[in-house]
Amino acid sequence: xxxxxxxxxxxxxxxxxxxxxxxxxxxxxxxxxxxxxxxxxxxxxxxxxxxxxxxxxxxxxxxxxxxxxxxxxxxxxxxxxxxxxxxxxxxxxxxxxxxxxxxxxxxxxxxxxxxxxxxxxxxxxxxxxxxxxxxxxxxxxxxxxxxxxxxxxxxxxxxxxxxxxxxxxxxxxxxxxxxxxxxxxxxxxxxxxxxxxxxxxxxxxxxxxxxxxxxxxxxxxxxxxxxxxxxxxxxxxxxxxxxxxxxxxxxxxxxxxxxxxxxxxxxxxxxxxxxxxxxxxxxxxxxxxxxxxxxxxxxxxxxxxxxxxxxxxxxxxxxxxxxxxxxxxxxxxxxxx
Numbered sequence: 440x441x442x443x444x445x446x447x448x449x450x451x452x453x454x455x456x457x458x459x460x461x462x463x464x465x466x467x468x469x470x471x472x473x474x475x476x477x478x479x480x481x482x483x484x485x486x487x488x489x490x491x492x493x494x495x496x497x498x499x500x501x502x503x504x505x506x507x508x509x510x511x512x513x514x515x516x517x518x519x520x521x522x523x524x525x526x527x528x529x530x531x532x533x534x535x536x537x538x539x540x541x542x543x544x545x546x547x548x549x550x551x552x553x554x555x556x557x558x559x560x561x562x563x564x565x566x567x568x569x570x571x572x573x574x575x576x577x578x579x580x581x582x583x584x585x586x587x588x589x590x591x592x593x594x595x596x597x598x599x600x601x602x603x604x605x606x607x608x609x610x611x612x613x614x615x616x617x618x619x620x621x622x623x624x625x626x627x628x629x630x631x632x633x634x635x636x637x638x639x640x641x642x643x644x645x646x647x648x649x650x651x652x653x654x655x656x657x658x659x660x661x662x663x664x665x666x667x668x669x670x671x672x673x674x675x676x677x678x679x680x681x682x683x684x685x686x687x688x689x690x691x692x693x694x695x696x697x698x699x700x701x702x703x704x705x706x707x708x709x710x711x712x713x714x715x716x717x718x719x720x721x722x723x724x725x726x727x728x729x730x731x732x733x734x735x736x737x738x739x740x741x742x743x744x745x746x747x748x749x750x751x752x753x754x755x756x757x758x759x760x761x762x763x764x765x766x767x768x769x770x771x772x773x774x775x776x
Contacts, residue, residue, distance in 0.1 A: 440531055442493045442510050445474075445524055455510030458492040463525045466494070476521035480504075495520050534573055548580075557594065569606070581617065587643070599655070601638040608641050611649040611671070616641070620654040620661075620677025620695060633657060635677060642666075648673060648689070657695075664701070676713070688725070700735070710742075 440460055446453045464473040469491035476495035477486065483504040486494065493510045495517040505511060514520045538544060538556040545564040550556060554568045557576035568574060568586045575594035580586065584598050587606035592598070596610050599617030610616065622633035637656025641647065641663045648671035655661060656678045663669065667685040674692045681687070682701035691705045694713035699705065703717050706725035717723065718735035728742030745753065 440528065442474075442512075445493075445527065446512065448527060449520060449523060451512055451514060451520070453493065453510050453512045455493075458510060460493060460524075460528070462528065463521065464491065466491070469494075474521070474524055476517040478518050495524070534571075536571075539576075551588075563600070575612070584617075593649075602655070603638065603640045605641060605643040605645075605665075607644045609646040610641075611647060611651075613649050614647050614651045614653070616647070616653050617655045618652055620657050622657050622677065622695075637661065637677065639663075642683075645669070651675070654679075654695075670707070682719070 441457055442453050442460060443457045445460065459472060460474045461472040464475050466475045466477055466485050466489055469475040469489055471490060471492055473491045474493045474495065475489060475491040477483065478497065480497055480500050483500060486504060486506045489506060489509060491509050493512065494506060495512045495514060497517055498513045498515055512520065534555050536553045536555050538550060539558040541558045542556050542560040544550065544556070544562045545566065547564040548562045549567040551568060551570045553570045555573045556562065556568065557574060559577045560574050562568065562580040563582040565583045566580045568580070569588035569590065571588060572586050572590040574580065574586070574592045575596065577594050578592050578596045580598050581600035581602065583600055584602045586592065586604045587608065589607045590604055591609045593610060593612040595612050597615045598604065602617040617639045619635040622635055623630040624633055635655050635657050637659050639653050639655050639661045642665040644666045645663050646668045647653065648669050650672045651669055653661060653663065653675045654677040659678055661675065661677055662680045664681050664683040664685060666683055667681050669687045670689040672690050673687050676693060676695040678696040679693050681699045682703065684701060685699055685703045687705040688707040690708045693711045696714045697711050697717070699717045700719040702720045704722045706723055706727060708725055709723045709727045709729065711717070712730040715729065716732045718733055718737060720736045721733045722738040723729055723733065724738065724740035727740050729739065733739055
């Protein structure tokens with residue numbers, strides 16, 4: 440697409456010669472036909488040797504640093520505009536609609552004529568695939584599951600029965616949506632399985648990373664909220680409710696019936712115990728173990744494995760440290776230390 444078309448779509452101005460843009464590239468490796476960006480004005484020296492057709496630059500870049508050969512777009516947030524350009528270029532890629540001859544599609548399934556179903560896919564009865572959605576090679580869509588419009592299901596994704604994927608959702612390879620929750624009850628025979636008959640709902644504009652496992656609700660629903668992004672290799676257990684615009688980073692584990700409110704961030708390898716609530720805008724830092732409710736806007740970190748009895752004693756003592764410190768300060772003043 441042309442630089443002028445990018446400027447029109449995002450309501451911004453460009454300076455220099457109009458040109459075709461084919462892809463995005465790193466500033467150091469960009470060449471003719473590429474668009475790149477500079478975020479930090481301290482690295483303006485990189486612009487001297489940049490061969491990109493267009494560079495997105497911060498508005499506060501000194502005029503003497505502006506490149507002579509490349510067209511430029513000035514903005515307050517170059518990285519954000521670059522990301523939006525990449526999305527626009529991705530949408531411009533032509534994906535042929537239709538169903539590959541090797542795919543196995545139930546007679547009762549509904550595949551929109553603008554959708555694309557790749558080789559060796561299996562789509563079961565009463566499943567639906569919406570407008571302009573792409574189901575990658577080897578993927579499985581279970582009975583009664585629904586894929587909305589403009590979704591991208593990458594190769595080898597498993598979406599089991601009765602799941603709902605709303606519009607503009609991305610699911611990366613090897614993700615499993617709707618696997619059974621880890622539900623058992625003890626009996627004289629050992630651990631007997633509790634049937635998991637709920638479903639998973641993934642709201643619009645969400646993204647699910649590669650290798651994720653999102654369990655269906657036991658009786659109810661597991662929900663991933665609108666605009667939330669789940670990184671690779673994350674496990675989300677049954678009945679979890681994740682709000683809008685949340686981030687869950689790689690290898691985090693969220694146990695059953697947890698509620699994560701809007702805009703929360705769960706760091707990599709964090710572990711959340713079952714039946715707790717994470718407040719709005721809260722941040723759970725990486726490798727943090729959370730066993731209790733977290734308030735709105737809180738930032739929490741830390742968890743160390745110890746014998747349970749010792750750990751509980753330590754937590755009691757730690758909670759008394761502020762009081763002990765006050766007492767110690769008074770003693771020091773009296774002693775003149």
